[in-house]
Amino acid sequence: MARLWRCGEELGDAARQQERHYELLSELQALVKALPSSCQQRLSYTILSDLALALLDGTVFEIVQGLLEIQHLTEKNLYNQRLKLHNEHRVLKQEMFHKHKEAQQSCKPHNLPLLRAAQQREMETVEQRIRDEQRMMDEKIVLELDQKVVDQQSTLEKAGVSGFYITTNPQELTLQMNLLELIRKLQQKETQPEKAFS
Numbered sequence: 001m002a003r004l005w006r007c008g009e010e011l012g013d014a015a016r017q018q019e020r021h022y023e024l025l026s027e028l029q030a031l032v033k034a035l036p037s038s039c040q041q042r043l044s045y046t047i048l049s050d051l052a053l054a055l056l057d058g059t060v061f062e063i064v065q066g067l068l069e070i071q072h073l074t075e076k077n078l079y080n081q082r083l084k085l086h087n088e089h090r091v092l093k094q095e096m097f098h099k100h101k102e103a104q105q106s107c108k109p110h111n112l113p114l115l116r117a118a119q120q121r122e123m124e125t126v127e128q129r130i131r132d133e134q135r136m137m138d139e140k141i142v143l144e145l146d147q148k149v150v151d152q153q154s155t156l157e158k159a160g161v162s163g164f165y166i167t168t169n170p171q172e173l174t175l176q177m178n179l180l181e182l183i184r185k186l187q188q189k190e191t192q193p194e195k196a197f198s
Contacts, residue, residue: 024052050162
C-alpha cells in the first residue's frame with residue numbers, strides 16, 4: 001500500500017513538474033515576442049524548452065541574480081578606479097599649472113621664452129603620460145569585463161542552461177544576452193506575486 005502511495009505521489013510530482021515546465025515555456029514564448037525578429041528566429045522551441053527545464057527548480061534564477069550582483073560590483077569598482085585615476089591626473093595638471101605660473105612670475109623677462117618652451121615640453125610629456133595611463137586603465141577595464149563575461153558563460157554552462165558556453169562570437173553573445181534578459185524578466189514576473197502579498 002505504501003509503495004502504491006509513493007508511486008501516486010511521484011506521478012503527482014511529475015505532473016506538477018510538467019505543468020510548471022509548460023507554464024515557464026509559455027511565459028518564455030510570450031517574452032520572446034518582444035525581441036527583434038532576428039533574435040526570435042534564433043530562439044527555437046527546443047532552446048526555450050530546455051531553458052524552461054533549467055529554470056524549473058529556481059536555482060538558475062539565483063545563479064543569474066548572483067552573477068548580476070557580481071557584475072554590478074565589478075563595474076562599480078572599475079568605474080571608481082577610473083574616476084580615481086582621472087582625479088589624480090586633474091590634481092597633477094593643476095599642480096603643474098600653479099608651479100609653472102609661479103616660475104613665470106619669478107622669472108626674469110629675458111628668460112621667459114626659454115622657460116615657457118621648457119614648461120610646454122614638460123606639459124606635453126605629462127599629457128602623454130596621462131593618455132598612456134588612461135589607455136592602460138581602459139584596456140584593463142575591458143579585459144576585466146571580458147573575463148566577467150567568460151566567468152558568466154562558464155557558470156551558466158555548468159548549470160546546464162541551454163545556449164551558454166564560452167564564446168566571443170558577437171552573434172552568440174547577442175543570443176546569450178537575450179537569454180539572460182529573458183531569465184531576468186521571467187524572474188521579475190515570478191517574484192511580483194510574492195511582493196503583492198508581503
